[in-house]
Each structure stands twice: as C-alpha cells, then as structure tokens.
Amino acid sequence: MNRKVRTLTIAFAFLTGAVAAQEVKDDFKPSIFNQSGQLYPQVNSQGYARFKIKAPMADSVRVSLGLGGSGGTILARDADGFFIGTTAGPMDEGFHYYHVMVDNGMFNDPGALNFYGSTRWESGIEIPAQDRDFYALKDVPHGQVSQVLFPSKSTGITRRAFVYTPPDYEKDMKKHYPVLYLQHGWGEDETAWSNQGFANLIMDNLIAHGEIKPFIIVMTYGMTNEIKWGGIRNFKIDSFQTVLVNELIPYVDSHFRTLPDQLSRAMAGLSMGGMETKKIALANPGVFSYYGLLSGGTFAPDDLKTDQQKPKLVFLSCGSKENPANVKKAADELKTAGFNAVSYVSPGTAHEFLTWRRSLKAMAPLLFR
Amino acid sequence: MNRKVRTLTIAFAFLTGAVAAQEVKDDFKPSIFNQSGQLYPQVNSQGYARFKIKAPMADSVRVSLGLGGSGGTILARDADGFFIGTTAGPMDEGFHYYHVMVDNGMFNDPGALNFYGSTRWESGIEIPAQDRDFYALKDVPHGQVSQVLFPSKSTGITRRAFVYTPPDYEKDMKKHYPVLYLQHGWGEDETAWSNQGFANLIMDNLIAHGEIKPFIIVMTYGMTNEIKWGGIRNFKIDSFQTVLVNELIPYVDSHFRTLPDQLSRAMAGLSMGGMETKKIALANPGVFSYYGLLSGGTFAPDDLKTDQQKPKLVFLSCGSKENPANVKKAADELKTAGFNAVSYVSPGTAHEFLTWRRSLKAMAPLLFR
Structure with missing residues (x-):
C-alpha cells in the first residue's frame, strides 16, 4: 500500500469513527473470511470490527487495524483469558489485511483466514459492501481456477500461475478464448486476485448475467526482483x-x-501491477490491445504515440479516497487525443481490494469487443 | 491423528531423542515450507527442528512439536526479543503440523506456511526425507490442479473440489482418463493432498518416468456431518x-x-478418508473398481463377499510406527480368499503425511491396469 494514501485514509476514517463511536450497533456477526466455525473477528452493520483473541498470560494484545491513536485497536483483557476490542470507528467496506501484536510479537488472528499481502500471509477481514452481490458465491455455473506450474528458463525455476477458465470452457472443445493477464500489487502474489479479489466469482456472475463475453484470466507472480519498502522506484521490469x-x-x-x-x-494490474502493465505494454507494442491500470498510475497521450497500433482500450481506475481527479483527467486527455479511454472511481474506498474488485467488474465488459 | 498412535510415537521418539541429544549437528537450514524469505523454523540433517519466534514482552513461548516432557518444545528468551529452541530429539521424516503457544494463547509460527489440519490452519514444517526425490518439484511436464465449484442440492450449498489433470490432458482433446477419488483425513480438507501431500508432484514425476498411465485425481471435502474429537465412531457416511x-x-x-x-x-483415502472409502465402496458396489485404505483400516474377505463384481484391487497401507502387522495380515487374508490385495508399509513413519505420499506413490502404478 502507498504510505501517503494510507495515512490520509486513516486520518479521514478516524474522524468519522470518533463521531460515530457513541452509537455502535450490537449486530456483530462473524466475518465471511473467518476460519470454519470461528466466531471472531466480527463485523457489525456499520462496519465496526470486533476482535477476540485468547492469550491468558499476555500483558498486551493489539490489532493492527482499527484507526485508534496508535494506528490500531488495543484489546482489553476479560475474565476468561481473552482480549477483546472494537475498532474506534467504522472501516471502509471491503477487504482489509491485519495482524495481531501479542506482547509485541507479530502473529495472525487464529480466528481468521490468511491472505498473502505485505510479503507475508496476513489475517484478513471483510466488511460487507452494499454492492457485494457482484462477487458473491451464487448458484450459477462456475469456472475453474487452475494452478499451472510453468518452466522459466530466464529465472531458472518452475514458476506458478493461476488460470481462470469460464464455465463453458469444458463444453465446446473447439472454442478458443481471449486472455486477460491480471497482476497483483506490491507484497501480494498470484493468489491475491482469486482469494481476496474474488476474480473468478466476479467473472462467473458477469457471465451468468450475459454482461460479458467469456474470457480467460491468467494471474502470476509479478516480482522477480528484490523489492523492499521504498525500493519500488528502482524497480526494473x-x-x-x-x-x-x-x-x-x-x-x-x-x-x-x-x-x-x-x-x-x-x-x-493493481497498484504495482498497474506500473508493470504500463511498462510492459509500452515496451511490447505488438502483444496486448487492452491496458488496465487499477490504482496503478495513468497513461499520457505521449506515452502511447510510439504505439504503431492504437490500444483498443485504456482503462484507468482508483478509489474515491485515492486521487480520482488525476485518473479522470488522464482519461479525458487520452480521449481528447483520440484514444478509447475509460475511467472508473470506486465510491468510498481507498487503496484496497474492494476498489479493484469493482474495477475488474467495470473493466471486464469493455474487453475484447 | 489417532491418539493412541500419537502417544506411542512420542514415547519412541523421545527415547531416540534423549540418546541423540548430545550430538546435534550445526547444519540447520530453513524448512522448505517457510514463508518467502523467512529463516526460521529450521531443520538439520538429523531431523532436529529449531524455532525462533519474536515476542519481546512475552513470558513464555512453547512450540507444540518436539517431544519434550510437555509434548512440545519450550523456547528460551534471547537478548533480542526472540524466543529460541530446538526439539529434544530428531523428528520423523516428512511433514508435521504444529502451533505456537504464546503466553498460553495459540498462534501460528509467523515464519511457516499454514496447512489445514485439526480443523484449523496450522503451521507446517518438513523434515527432509531420504526419498524426497519422488515428490520434488522438478523440471518435468506438470499437470494442473484446478479448483472446481460444484452445486450440491443435498447439502444446499456450492461445494469445492480440486482436480488434478495430468500434463498431457490439454494436448489431445479426444483422450479420456480414469479417475481416482482421493480423500483427506479427519480435521483436514480438500487442500491437504495437494498442499502437504504433493499429490500433483508425485503424479507428475511418476508420469515423467513412465511408471504409471496418466489419470485424473479428484479431491473434495469429506466432512458434511459435525464431527468432534471422539465423535468419529458415530460418523454417518x-x-x-x-x-x-x-x-x-x-x-x-x-x-x-x-x-x-x-x-x-x-x-x-487416508485415515478417516479410508473409513469413508470402505463404507462408500461397500454401499455402492457398482461405482468403483479399486479401493485404497491409507492408514485407514482394512477390508476382510467377508466385507467383500456381497460385491457382485470383485474389486480389481484392494490396497492397504500404513506407517511402520502404526500397525503394519494388521495391514499385512488383512492383505494376506484377502489374497488367500482370492482377491487382488496389496499391502505397503512406509518405513520409519507414523500416522502422518510422508506415510500417505509414499502410499500414493506405491498405489498409483497398480491402478487402472
């Protein structure tokens, strides 16, 4: 996550939280990303998150999420050896990574599933979004997400990709499909778009409603260089x-x-994956026809002038809590210069996965037309 | 894990450990199941495991693995806020689940990947086996492991399965394949055979060496009932x-x-999955032709007498630290009664995943012949 964006988000949400804190509704339910049978963490209808961690002999337990003064939520010990606490304010709708500090050691919440982010498997929690229907698991035909192990001579190892194939892929053995190569962000990996991004369910639902022509999505690990915090400016593609x-x-x-x-x-691609998309698209003008940067920068008309064949689409998006004016302005300039550019802004979200789920939903119908 | 077996295993290994403890070799290396870039946990060439957990303000950190007096390894605080400790003796070769108790709260080791076992995502560590080559990731053609979401009217939900398809599956669209339905054990789920079982790599390697005819493997979640510790005797299939x-x-x-x-x-199936295999095979005599019970009980000739069509194979296996005499005796009785029965005993292993990886390797060449 971009540190500047994160700081701004916390500041905004903290104010909201401080106002709303006096009327926390008592309708907490387990997060959809809890491990089987686990009652905590919980979320209420306003977006507050409540955590309950067992650590009978610990002195302090803190959760990295929740907008308190320390940038997290300090849990209080109860009589039964548990530490309990609620975020100071409502969280943005959608998915959030977090971890638990137990006596200053970093662990995951035993109640939650883990998701790869910040270059480690972190706990994840989901604040139900108003529009969550578009990525819900429904009784519609489902595509497959296949793990593929492919040889990479350049890196000297076998690498992994996940490939989404649409529900009708196995029905007609003569049909061939277009392909979207879809990249994760910094610190994430090839599991992100399926696990926390629901890319397969978004596609299944769009296809079931006839809103898109079925296509394949390929997701692989986009980091072959060593990238540390702050080192991304020196990233070589x-x-x-x-x-x-x-x-x-x-x-x-x-x-x-x-x-x-x-x-x-x-x-x-999202975030760093957008930067990769831009660099690779421009360096390989004969390979792709559709470019999408999701909270991942913009194209200027000048970037695309050496492209012999105009891209069929430039899609630019971000959350409303990021820099939507910048994204809209870039799309307008591209349109003025004669490019097919579309911008999308996710309402009420920051540099986080609900922005990107919605971006995929908005972009998918525009591809391969 | 069967509690009786676990107790016996610990007793044996503890004695071994006590003898060997004076000559622990200083050749520790990160476990292959560590998270990217993590140096701990480590394993040495004798099978000792060493853990290092950061928890600067904790009073006590204990690892559930390691055969110490308390059935685990108590870590000692060092000067830098870490707790460090080594198992009292060498562990069995292969895969082990574990967790970390931090001030009496149960967490996972932040250095290790997680694997679903004991009805939760647990830390995993791998003690390299002498024969690990058969499940190694090699530069051979790889099959896919595909996540399938299938409708289940009887349970009212969409369920998940993983399907291994062999490397040549995508090459000849007219070729059809036999199928092995392969079940996990109690407390595990449909991810176990791929993640900790390496079923796909075992198959890829066997196929690359021409040792088996390619087939499909289907792995799904085998628990639709509520099963708690001790309740498995009342399990309804x-x-x-x-x-x-x-x-x-x-x-x-x-x-x-x-x-x-x-x-x-x-x-x-392994363990509970073997019990499921036996029950389902006997209740559905027209469905399967090959039965495999991996540390999962035995068939008696009488069990099979109502089978109108003899199974083509009954495969029975377990680890040498389980009850190999029972498995061999059952196979002998089946053979005497005219059945094609094969037994396999995994050397030096108990009720754990190396037993089952080896069992799959031993069983696969006998299927569909």
Whole structure:
C-alpha cells in the first residue's frame, strides 16, 4: 500500500469513527473470511470490527487495524483469558489485511483466514459492501481456477500461475478464448486476485448475467526482483517482462484454448501491477490491445504515440479516497487525443481490494469487443 | 491423528531423542515450507527442528512439536526479543503440523506456511526425507490442479473440489482418463493432498518416468456431518456419500474428459478418508473398481463377499510406527480368499503425511491396469 494514501485514509476514517463511536450497533456477526466455525473477528452493520483473541498470560494484545491513536485497536483483557476490542470507528467496506501484536510479537488472528499481502500471509477481514452481490458465491455455473506450474528458463525455476477458465470452457472443445493477464500489487502474489479479489466469482456472475463475453484470466507472480519498502522506484521490469512475454504467454497459448493474437490479449494490474502493465505494454507494442491500470498510475497521450497500433482500450481506475481527479483527467486527455479511454472511481474506498474488485467488474465488459 | 498412535510415537521418539541429544549437528537450514524469505523454523540433517519466534514482552513461548516432557518444545528468551529452541530429539521424516503457544494463547509460527489440519490452519514444517526425490518439484511436464465449484442440492450449498489433470490432458482433446477419488483425513480438507501431500508432484514425476498411465485425481471435502474429537465412531457416511456419488461424480464426468465407468474409477483415502472409502465402496458396489485404505483400516474377505463384481484391487497401507502387522495380515487374508490385495508399509513413519505420499506413490502404478 502507498504510505501517503494510507495515512490520509486513516486520518479521514478516524474522524468519522470518533463521531460515530457513541452509537455502535450490537449486530456483530462473524466475518465471511473467518476460519470454519470461528466466531471472531466480527463485523457489525456499520462496519465496526470486533476482535477476540485468547492469550491468558499476555500483558498486551493489539490489532493492527482499527484507526485508534496508535494506528490500531488495543484489546482489553476479560475474565476468561481473552482480549477483546472494537475498532474506534467504522472501516471502509471491503477487504482489509491485519495482524495481531501479542506482547509485541507479530502473529495472525487464529480466528481468521490468511491472505498473502505485505510479503507475508496476513489475517484478513471483510466488511460487507452494499454492492457485494457482484462477487458473491451464487448458484450459477462456475469456472475453474487452475494452478499451472510453468518452466522459466530466464529465472531458472518452475514458476506458478493461476488460470481462470469460464464455465463453458469444458463444453465446446473447439472454442478458443481471449486472455486477460491480471497482476497483483506490491507484497501480494498470484493468489491475491482469486482469494481476496474474488476474480473468478466476479467473472462467473458477469457471465451468468450475459454482461460479458467469456474470457480467460491468467494471474502470476509479478516480482522477480528484490523489492523492499521504498525500493519500488528502482524497480526494473526486464526480468518479469521476460517471464510474462517470452515464457508465460507461449505456455498459456500452448496449454489452453486461447486466441493467441494481439487483439485477443489484455493486460491489467493493481497498484504495482498497474506500473508493470504500463511498462510492459509500452515496451511490447505488438502483444496486448487492452491496458488496465487499477490504482496503478495513468497513461499520457505521449506515452502511447510510439504505439504503431492504437490500444483498443485504456482503462484507468482508483478509489474515491485515492486521487480520482488525476485518473479522470488522464482519461479525458487520452480521449481528447483520440484514444478509447475509460475511467472508473470506486465510491468510498481507498487503496484496497474492494476498489479493484469493482474495477475488474467495470473493466471486464469493455474487453475484447 | 489417532491418539493412541500419537502417544506411542512420542514415547519412541523421545527415547531416540534423549540418546541423540548430545550430538546435534550445526547444519540447520530453513524448512522448505517457510514463508518467502523467512529463516526460521529450521531443520538439520538429523531431523532436529529449531524455532525462533519474536515476542519481546512475552513470558513464555512453547512450540507444540518436539517431544519434550510437555509434548512440545519450550523456547528460551534471547537478548533480542526472540524466543529460541530446538526439539529434544530428531523428528520423523516428512511433514508435521504444529502451533505456537504464546503466553498460553495459540498462534501460528509467523515464519511457516499454514496447512489445514485439526480443523484449523496450522503451521507446517518438513523434515527432509531420504526419498524426497519422488515428490520434488522438478523440471518435468506438470499437470494442473484446478479448483472446481460444484452445486450440491443435498447439502444446499456450492461445494469445492480440486482436480488434478495430468500434463498431457490439454494436448489431445479426444483422450479420456480414469479417475481416482482421493480423500483427506479427519480435521483436514480438500487442500491437504495437494498442499502437504504433493499429490500433483508425485503424479507428475511418476508420469515423467513412465511408471504409471496418466489419470485424473479428484479431491473434495469429506466432512458434511459435525464431527468432534471422539465423535468419529458415530460418523454417518450417508451425507458425504450422497455428495460424492450422486453429485460430484456426475459433475466431474460432465466437466472433465473422464472414462465414466466402474472399471476406470478408484477411491482411496487416508485415515478417516479410508473409513469413508470402505463404507462408500461397500454401499455402492457398482461405482468403483479399486479401493485404497491409507492408514485407514482394512477390508476382510467377508466385507467383500456381497460385491457382485470383485474389486480389481484392494490396497492397504500404513506407517511402520502404526500397525503394519494388521495391514499385512488383512492383505494376506484377502489374497488367500482370492482377491487382488496389496499391502505397503512406509518405513520409519507414523500416522502422518510422508506415510500417505509414499502410499500414493506405491498405489498409483497398480491402478487402472
């Protein structure tokens, strides 16, 4: 997460929380991302989160989420060896990573499932969004998410990708599909778009409602360089570009029924994945036709002037708590310069996964048309 | 894990450990199941495990693994806010679940990956086995492991399965494959055979070496009833049987290129999954032709006498630290009664995943011949 954005978000939400704190509704329910049978963490209808951690002999337990003065929620000991606490204010709708500090050691919440973020498996909690229906698990035909192990000569190892194939993929063995290469953000990995992003369920639902033409999504790990906090400005794209363009795309085209041409290939990514999309798209003008930057920067018309073939679409998005004016302005300038550019702003969200779930939903109907 | 077996194992290993404790080799390396970049937990060439947990203000940190007097390893505080400790003796080769008690609260080791066992996501550590080559990730063609979401009217929910398809599955669209339905043990789920079982890599390697005819493996969650510790004797198979036989098998046969007949269908399971295999096989004599019980009980000739069509194979296995005499005796009695029965005993292992990885390797070449 961008540190500047995070700081702003916390400041805003803290004020909101301080106002709302006097009327916390007592309708807390287990988060949908709890481990099987676990009652905590819980979320109420206003977006407050409540945590309950067993640590009978601990002196202090703190949760990294919750907008308190220390940037987290300090839990209080109860009589039964548990520490309990509620966030000082409501959280943004959607998904949040967090961890638990037990006597200053960093652990995960035993009640929650883990998700890969910040270069580690972190606890995750979901604040139900008003529009959560579009990524809900429903009784519709479901596609598959397949783990693929592909050889990478350039990095000298076997690498992993997950490939979403739509529900009708197994029905007609002669049908071929366009492909979206979809990248995660810094500190995340190839599991993010399926686990916390619900990319497969978003696609299943869009397809079931006839809102998109079915396509394949390929998600792989976008970090082949060493990247530490603060080091992302020095990020070199070459190594991952080789993996993606020279190794993964040919592998996918030979192991799945793809349409292996530029007009049937898109690339998009969130945050760092947007930066990767921009760099790789510009350095490889014959490979993709659709570019999506989700909270991941913008294209200027000048960026695209050396492109011999205009992209069919430039999609730019972010959360309303990020820098929506910048995204809209960039899309307007692209449109003025004759490009097919579309901007999308996710209401009430910051640099977090509900922004990107909604961005995928908004972008998918515009691809491969 | 069977409690009786666990107690016996601990007693044996504790004695071994006490003898070997004076010559612990200083060649510790990070476990292969550590999170990216994490140096601890570590394992040495003798099978000792060493843990290092940061908890600067904690009073006590204990790891549930390691054969000490309390059935675990008590870590000692060092000067830098870490707790460090080494198991009192070498561990069995292979995979072990564990957790960390921090001031009497149960957490996972932040250095290790998590695996679903004991009805929760637990930390996992791998003690390298002498024969680990058969489940190593190698530069051979790899099959896919696909997440499938299938409708289940009987349980009223969408359920999940993972389906292994062999490397050549995408090459010849006209080829159809036999299917092994492979079940996890109590407290585990449909992720176990791929994550800690390496089922896909075992298959990839066997296929690469020409040791088996490629087949599909289907792994789903085998617990539809409420099962608590000690309640497994009252387990009723009906609910899971309906899911497997009436819902999952038809789904797989209509979404994968299977050979949808009895002669091309096997069922096997570990521990509770073996019990499920036995019950379902006997109650559905026309469905499967190959039965495998991995540390999961035995068949007697009388069990099979009502079977109109003899099974093509009964495979029985366990670890040498379980009850191998019982498994061998059962296989002998089946053979005497005219059945094709094979037993396999995993050397030096107990009721744990190396036993079952080896069992899959031993069973796979005997299926669908």
